[in-house]
Amino acid sequence: MTTALTTPGTPGTTALPAGEALLWPWWSQQAADTVRLLLEEGDMAAAGAGHPLIDACEELAADVLAPGRLVMLCDSGTAALETAYAALGLEAGSEVLVASHSFRSTVTAMLPHGLVPVLCDTDPATGGIDIADAAARLSPRTAALTITHTWGRPVPLDAVSRFCARHHLALVADCSHAHGLAWRGRPVGCTGDVTVWSCGTWKTVSGGKAGVLATGHRDVWERALVLSQPKHRALARVRDERLRALARTGAGHNRRPSPVAAVLVADHLRRLPHTLATKNERQTAVEQLLARHLPALAPLPQHIDRTAGALYKWHWRTPATHFPEAVVAALRAAGVRAALPARPLHEEPLFTDPRLAAAMGWHVPLPEAGSFPGTARLLDGLVELDTRDAYQPLPDGDADPYDHALAAAAEQLAARPERDTPTTTEGTPL
Structure with missing residues (x-):
């Protein structure tokens, strides 16, 4: 997917295929001009x-x-x-x-x-x-x-x-x-x-x-x-x-x-205030579409004491009747930038194989098996959206691409037997 140095609608924006969103990050024309001057001056050492x-x-x-x-x-x-x-x-x-x-x-x-x-x-x-x-x-x-x-x-x-x-x-x-x-x-x-x-x-x-x-x-x-x-x-x-x-x-x-x-x-x-407002607006719109097309999926709730900011990534909880891998596969097939969240640190080799840390001269205690139930509950059944397509508001009158995508994913999941063999995000059996 192509990204651009300048914001949509300004000179120098890279053309995108029809129907494709501009993926974050991009920067203003003023920033592009300043960078160009730096390149012409040739002093990058600072x-x-x-x-x-x-x-x-x-x-x-x-x-x-x-x-x-x-x-x-x-x-x-x-x-x-x-x-x-x-x-x-x-x-x-x-x-x-x-x-x-x-x-x-x-x-x-x-x-x-x-x-x-x-x-x-x-x-x-x-x-x-x-x-x-x-x-x-x-x-x-x-x-x-x-x-x-x-x-x-x-x-x-x-x-x-x-x-x-x-x-x-x-x-x-x-x-x-x-x-x-x-x-x-x-x-x-x-x-x-x-x-x-x-x-x-x-x-x-x-x-x-x-x-x-x-x-x-x-x-x-x-x-x-x-x-x-x-x-x-x-x-x-x-x-x-x-x-x-x-x-x-x-x-x-x-x-x-x-x-x-x-x-x-x-x-x-x-431009951070504008960026955060746009992301929150897009999140609200997409979650309304999610409730219409895939009501079994639930967005993780917001903390009531968060008074400013926006989510960096979105997370939806899948129901017990679905494998999250199957939900991710259906969303990706419909064009949604979905994946499973990264696994927790206590499952990484650095924390499970003491030889690795020792080879670097580090001390990394081995975690006890089953000692992180809260982490398991948090990640259970989650699918993750990277939100890079949620940094620009929809042009007036344009259909929301998530409307068609979530409807297509719902149709694919409805045709799938519940709790059958899960697949990878590429659609091959696990």
């Missing part, structure tokens, strides 16, 4: 004390994502996560509580710094970490807790913050699916000791490959600068004399962003 486009993007990210916090742009969300774990200054061997239902980098980014992930169960009602289960896994070595607002569904921040304060834990928040998300009126980027966003691939705010780190602690921010930014940039901002001395050599990492990525991220940040 190795000096500052770069006006990167500085402007960081200021905008602070305003939009984490008001009142210190913000730093990195070259990826994973780089921002690894920098965050290192900048907290946790001792090697410290344990970090993290939900077994989380993106892989949320966990793997801590391993190079000698931190030990302790997988916890998932609250199936929120999709976030189960605080009661996390409490049962505390040890004298526990030093931090990491939350992930997976799929754009907020973790209850009040309970998490109280838990971390009670047990003197650092709080890391991965908001890579949560651009513009708010919990009870407060941006999720304003909670936690350090917060990160991925701004890569087809995230709601994307620079192609970029990440954002935010913190309310000056010392964490300065350590992050020394760990990840060019010497001159760190020296221009760091006050601590010991860190300034270290900044002269750096810490062996080069995670500075490209000015091109800064231009693209800033472009999406400026």
Whole structure:
């Protein structure tokens, strides 16, 4: 599927076949023109004390994502996560509580710094970490807790913050699916000791490959600068004399962003309110069509305390009479961008084969079988839609392509014997 650098209706938009939606991401004509100027100038290093486009993007990210916090742009969300774990200054061997239902980098980014992930169960009602289960896994070595607002569904921040304060834990928040998300009126980027966003691939705010780190602690921010930014940039901002001395050599990492990525991220940040409103509007319309054509499928409910933002991906629960693989196959055959959600971390080889982590010099505890029932309940029977076709409103008078697609999927499923042999998303028997 083709994507374009400029928004629909502006010069330079790539033509799409009839009936096909423009898939996110795309950027404005102004962003395209700025990128073109950068290419003509030929300076992509951004190795000096500052770069006006990167500085402007960081200021905008602070305003939009984490008001009142210190913000730093990195070259990826994973780089921002690894920098965050290192900048907290946790001792090697410290344990970090993290939900077994989380993106892989949320966990793997801590391993190079000698931190030990302790997988916890998932609250199936929120999709976030189960605080009661996390409490049962505390040890004298526990030093931090990491939350992930997976799929754009907020973790209850009040309970998490109280838990971390009670047990003197650092709080890391991965908001890579949560651009513009708010919990009870407060941006999720304003909670936690350090917060990160991925701004890569087809995230709601994307620079192609970029990440954002935010913190309310000056010392964490300065350590992050020394760990990840060019010497001159760190020296221009760091006050601590010991860190300034270290900044002269750096810490062996080069995670500075490209000015091109800064231009693209800033472009999406400026249009974020419009993007979120469009996605919410499309979600409402599609769920109404789902209720008409496939009433047995139920969207996962929204948390009542989410007061801003939009879902990064949509999830529908299949009834007990259907295999989710069969539902995915029918949706895909009808043109819907559906798949099964990724499996939880405790099923990945890193957590089931101790030889793998040992070969890298990491300590990854093996999870106990059957110890994540909440994660299993959350993922049971789910189908996932990537929503990349939900970033533009329908033109006035145009039929909703989901209307025909969901009707076709319903017809295919109706002709299928209930609970027969499941198939893969390509339609072959499992």
